[in-house]
Amino acid sequence: MNKVLKKSAAVLGLVAVSIAASAATVHVMTRNGGSSSSYTAQSGLESVTSANEYGFQNAAYAIGSRQIGNAPDLTPAAESSVKAVVHIKVKKTQQVQSQQMIDPFEFFFGGDPRGNSRRSEPVVGYGSGVIISNDGYIMTNNHVVEGGDELSVTLNDNRTFKAKLIGSDPSSDIALIKVEAKDLPTIPFGNSENLRLGEWVLAVGNPFNLTSTVTAGIVSAKSRAAATGDQLGVGAFIQTDAAVNPGNSGGALVNAAGELVGINTMIYSQTGNYAGYSFAVPINIAAKVVSDIKKYGTVQRGMLGVAGADVTSELVQKEGLKVNEGFYVADFAEISAALAAGIEKGDVITAIDGHRITSFAQLQEQLSRFRPGDAVQVTVNRKGAEKTYKVTLRNQEGGSKLLKQSPNGANNRLGATLKELGANELRAYGLSYGLVVQSLQSNSALRKAGVREGFVLLTANNVPLRSQSDLNQVVSALDKAGSQSRSRRSALQLRGFYPETGEVVSFVVDL
Template sequence: MIARCLMFILLVLPVVVSAASYNLPDFTPLIEKSSPAVVKINTVTKVKQGGFNLPPGQQIPDIFRHLFEPRQMPERNMHSMGSGFFISSDGYLLTNYHVIEDADQIVVRLVDRREFKAMVIGSDPRSDLALLKVDEEKLPYLELAKDDALRIGEWVVAIGSPFGLDFSASAGIVSAIGRSIPTDKNENYVPFIQTDVAINPGNSGGPLFNMEGKVVGVNSQIYTRSGGSIGLSFAIPSSVAMNVVSQLKEKGHVDRGWLGVVIQEVDKNLADSFGLKKPQGALVAQMEPGGPADKSGIQVGDIILKFDKNSILTSGDLPHVVGSTSPGSEVPVVVMRKGKRKTIYATVGRLEGADTPGSVTSIENGMGTDRLGLVVEVVDVALRDKWRISGGVLVTQVDPLGVAADAGVTPGDVIAQLGFEQIDSLDDYVRVLKGLPSDSLQPIRFFRDGRPTFRTIRLQ
């Protein structure tokens, strides 16, 4: 009996292994064909060394004073590296902005060991992309995919120089699409591709391929606690890269659409209070006075559900589609206002700079506010001017056992809206508060340290 079982295992095992091998993709042709167009990028940045600064008021004996006199300090070279790839045969190549940022010298090396000095044609910090050029013809190049037909679970391959290990290949699958990852300036204009491909320092700027050999993304960043790959890597979609490359070639800079709103996520409670069947859209918490949204008729408290032809499922979707819209375009915007859908036509503005006020940003959710247990007073003119608000009531005391405390209201908050009514004065607050129905979720808008936020309240 045992012998028969062993014989059965021996007969079946080769079939199972063969089937498993047959179903796995063969990356060899793709890597052999694509590697010649991938480059390693070495940069040199000249940094002035600091000298010794005498503390203010400190006295030094004359015999030692010459040791602390200002003198010219020598420069030192800082070296860094990354990856990139040619996108045309005449020497244009693409990489990350952070790879070449502040570089005084850029050298690219091909897999056949040829080296060329590169110049910067243009860069775009918001998308973390830079377009370079080398003075050479008939170079191998890669094709950017013209659509965003990626699917979660699809095989993808990366080639780059992780930790200086030139032209290393790694493979994995697409883990998610359209990831919103705000920058340190709270900007969010790239719907990142998330993969489990092993990406490490040095891979930045390298290509991410689909199985057809087309570049579907530019590897940009990883999430890690150790400094190495843990299976969370993010790439800039090819559609974003194509738009940036086109503008950098034409103008040397990138123009982005601007709506002039501050938005936040819609949670279940907010969705219920605004009459939505499920959480979706981007809630307008504040607008730039005189900005595109303000001029179009969009109002604070509107939930943007659709922008042009794009459905807005989360608040992070809105900056992606607004930023990619050409300034001056008139687009339909579907909003939910007081429980009813409304279509508004907005003319998109131009986002001028990284610090442009009113650019599309997002704010975090919290617990909410309420009237019960609150002591409020008039907002003084100085605070209104400082926070750029027209009215509201200032919360001065919060009963720790009241509904407001449960909702997270703190002294110093300025309530600007209750339900769907704007609060400009104490009279407004008393009138609106009295008319709010009990045992129902209601939206409330308030300012904290000058930052607008929507929450929900449930009056008992």
């Protein structure tokens, strides 16, 4: 959990609509929030429970903020929000490699002379979470709960509950867990789009296991493409200067009205501790992610299907563009919603549904609100002329329907947790793609085939594994072929290598 923010992901790539908040897998967080430009006297902490648009029951506080000099009084927001931020304890098993004495026989006659062995060791991690529904739903970061064998949640009143993982989304670094309890305190959702630069925000969490900690700062930037090395799905973070540290991950970023405006996810630091920069996933992105997880079992990402770059002065001169900001369309996906709607190479996307677009990060942020099949108005500048197109967003498979969580998905079939390699890992290994085996179930198909944790998958049945969906498609094709030929058992041929030795290995996995 307590990781350091990694260096920034590239702006090129297909625009994934609902790309939910990516926070790098850094295990330190940051919060940003916004408040109204005018503050009224506190009228009390009366709240009314109601179902919000995301399908969770939480309370809307009837509080305002008093002015003390030129700064708002943040005490009502702090006192109310701290009750709904929890401490999460995660127990997991970690594979540790130990190096033994050199075996001279292996040294002279081949094999691994170092006599490496692997053993399992129990580890405990900590983080924060936010109660978003009074019946026990809690939002946190994926990297907080990832690989956890046992989750426990401690409330602000010191009650402790066992929690279960409802679902997670590694690309946005958001997860949804649940405890069996009723009438829990909650934080109402705010609107992260309404945040303004310089607004006061509070970061609420459990840094260094110091429970119920509140720090204050201002919104330093919006739609920030944080400097991370991971291939995250979100590049539109809220940047604040509120102090966050290891253990804050998954905690709340609230505005002066006590509304949840972000989920603290990572920091920028060379030491692992707070250095003045922290980043939060906007609640408008995070809320959609957990809503999809609860309703569909998986995140519904609408795809625009374009690739390109932010407009810069160099690009303006090179391509003869007539605008100085926006997202330049250089290419399209194999199946592209934008291309089908009439958008062309060389167009500059300047607005989505009337919301101004000045960068790829803003494009992601706007599209993250939609699902496959949703229609959006995309405004482009084409050689100085402004045009607007109605684009029906597609899913990751190129269709316009919502995707259902498959009980026979590749991860479930293989009994493993897989993760796409981050940019730093790809660079270190000299690869352009790959999936790493993070954990294995005790009786999994991969373990039976001889695969160990840490193995990097490169191909499946000779198909390059550039993403998790590539593996899912290979497994689906095997299932289809097996259903047509009952006498033939499905066999998956995997090829990859172990980073610690560089040994390239192939496995045959029976499904």
